[in-house]
Amino acid sequence: MGLLTEALLLPFAPARGSLWVIRQVIAEAERQYYDPATVRAELALLERRLEEGEITEEEFDREEDALLDRLEVGMGRTSGTGDGTT
Numbered sequence: 001m002g003l004l005t006e007a008l009l010l011p012f013a014p015a016r017g018s019l020w021v022i023r024q025v026i027a028e029a030e031r032q033y034y035d036p037a038t039v040r041a042e043l044a045l046l047e048r049r050l051e052e053g054e055i056t057e058e059e060f061d062r063e064e065d066a067l068l069d070r071l072e073v074g075m076g077r078t079s080g081t082g083d084g085t086t
Contacts (some may be wrong), residue, residue: 034074043067 009016032038046067050060 034070034077036071036074036078039067039071039074043071 043064046055046060046063049055050057055063
């Protein structure tokens with residue numbers, strides 16, 4: 001049955017390969033997006049922007065909350081839960 005299935009799906013091999021590549025790219029993008037080191041660097045940059053007067057306290061608070069949410073998800077991903085919740 002497996003050989004028959006593979007023979008029938010052979011014309012779709014390029015599409016299946018493309019889907020695999022897309023999944024790999026998305027997985028890597030998510031890994032980088034939620035990487036705690038990356039989020040901490042963005043938090044430091046955000047604080048510098050506040051100190052230099054580039055952003056207001058309100059903008060800082062809003063962006064900081066979003067970054068802290070990302071950090072929480074990232075820490076959940078690295079602790080092995082896999083679902084991103086803590």
